[in-house]
Amino acid sequence: MEQTPFLNRRETILEVRGLKKSFGPKRVLNGVNLKVGKGEVLVILGPNGCGKSTLLRCLNLLEKYQEGEVALRGEVISRGRPEGSGLSRQDRAVECAMRRHFGMVFQRFNLFPHLRVIDNVMSGPINVLRMPRDEAFEVARKALCKVGLWEKHPCDPLTLSGGQQQRVGIARALAMNPDIMLFDECTSSLDPMMTKEVFMVLRELASEGMTMLVVTHDLDFAREIGDRVVFIENGVVSAEGTPEHIFEAKPTPGVRALIEGSLYETRLSRA
Amino acid sequence: MLRAAGATLLLTAASMPLAVVFGLALAAMRISHRRMLSWPAATYIEVIRGTPLLVQLFVVYYTLPQLGNYLQTDLLPRIGVCLETNPLTWNNWAVGIFCLSANYAAYEAEILRAGLQAIDPGQREAALSLGMSERQAFFIIVLPQAFRVVVPPIINDLIAMLKDSCLVSVIGVPELLFKANGIGKARATVAQMLTVAAALYLTLSLGGYALGRLLEKRLSIRGAPELHVDQPHGH
Numbered sequence: 483m484e485q486t487p488f489l490n491r492r493e494t495i496l497e498v499r500g501l502k503k504s505f506g507p508k509r510v511l512n513g514v515n516l517k518v519g520k521g522e523v524l525v526i527l528g529p530n531g532c533g534k535s536t537l538l539r540c541l542n543l544l545e546k547y548q549e550g551e552v553a554l555r556g557e558v559i560s561r562g563r564p565e566g567s568g569l570s571r572q573d574r575a576v577e578c579a580m581r582r583h584f585g586m587v588f589q590r591f592n593l594f595p596h597l598r599v600i601d602n603v604m605s606g607p608i609n610v611l612r613m614p615r616d617e618a619f620e621v622a623r624k625a626l627c628k629v630g631l632w633e634k635h636p637c638d639p640l641t642l643s644g645g646q647q648q649r650v651g652i653a654r655a656l657a658m659n660p661d662i663m664l665f666d667e668c669t670s671s672l673d674p675m676m677t678k679e680v681f682m683v684l685r686e687l688a689s690e691g692m693t694m695l696v697v698t699h700d701l702d703f704a705r706e707i708g709d710r711v712v713f714i715e716n717g718v719v720s721a722e723g724t725p726e727h728i729f730e731a732k733p734t735p736g737v738r739a740l741i742e743g744s745l746y747e748t749r750l751s752r753a
Numbered sequence: 754m755l756r757a758a759g760a761t762l763l764l765t766a767a768s769m770p771l772a773v774v775f776g777l778a779l780a781a782m783r784i785s786h787r788r789m790l791s792w793p794a795a796t797y798i799e800v801i802r803g804t805p806l807l808v809q810l811f812v813v814y815y816t817l818p819q820l821g822n823y824l825q826t827d828l829l830p831r832i833g834v835c836l837e838t839n840p841l842t843w844n845n846w847a848v849g850i851f852c853l854s855a856n857y858a859a860y861e862a863e864i865l866r867a868g869l870q871a872i873d874p875g876q877r878e879a880a881l882s883l884g885m886s887e888r889q890a891f892f893i894i895v896l897p898q899a900f901r902v903v904v905p906p907i908i909n910d911l912i913a914m915l916k917d918s919c920l921v922s923v924i925g926v927p928e929l930l931f932k933a934n935g936i937g938k939a940r941a942t943v944a945q946m947l948t949v950a951a952a953l954y955l956t957l958s959l960g961g962y963a964l965g966r967l968l969e970k971r972l973s974i975r976g977a978p979e980l981h982v983d984q985p986h987g988h
Contacts, residue, residue, distance in 0.1 A: 544882065592878065605883065
């Protein structure tokens, strides 16, 4: 596997070692190893059902995994547990604290529809960080300004367009000041115009040095935003490298199938 | 007569909140993945829904004290335990409120369960991903949304309870039907009194509907599609 110069230049912020995850008898991730540099934008590609999203969800324990461990700045923050093992009260508290390192952006936005935009963004700082309201308001204002939606702050989230909702989702995650942002197919339910909107926000975050893990199906998106691409196939990382390397060399049949399949799709839509 | 209508109102006003709170606990148990919790809740719900409220009232008001007395005067002395024996009786108001709320709790539990399950699991995940605890995710994010969905069917049940509360007249709670009957028999004007009672029930019910519409309006979310919970089969 090609070792990208990128990582050598940067301090490793996140390391995933031998992560295995099954849903019942079905093994989805079969020993994933991954290193992410500080400020790096890592794009995760792979065919449907290969476990890309599951990997992301394992990182902040929305899914429990059975084996392996995840380390943040060299410190192990979660370990695999055998299936069915219970969690003590203390385990749960640790889990909550550990999730704060990650900000997650979902495919279907998952904004809280009963709270106004500003209250969505303030909900983390107020309830989790126990910030006073005025302080949380200031944090939320900055986050909303960053995604260019401050003027929408008194609106109800479902009155916004998809792209705007996703930007609010990003702001909500940013308000918790996470170390790493996780994007789970964050543009899959958006049209090209809205995708562009979200893309601009991601690019700005990248330029500010935010570490980001981006799961996507959109190859153009991957090429433009990614510092490095990993390709997941059959539950393991089957290829990794710079976007140029992955898209030009197509190192495995799976990569080739995905890229050519996508070209085929593009050709079809042009025809 | 108006006092009796007040008693009906009081019965309902006391029982319904209890039913909703108890129902919420039942619903939470029912959804739980732990069999130890979900089984008792499911059994309770089915037993309560499968027996008439009138029978439940009789059992609690008459049978349980009898059992208690039997225990005191017969069973316990036989195994050598002697208690000071004073015959057990219930306060009929307490039994009325207890039975109404325990009965309706089973129905409210099913409504709340459907309401909670109608909320996208992504809501909980989003709350957790911000670092909220399961409890915070439930009370701050999921429950308020579920509440909006369940208001119409719960108001429906509130009105049903208003009318069902006439059943507690059989244990002598001086509510609307009990009084109408009593006054009517004393003055030989049963038909008139029952008509007045019916009119008062209707008035109270209409008040309930008005309250429901007000709540629905207050809780509606702009831009949200209408969500409906099917009313679990009637009483």
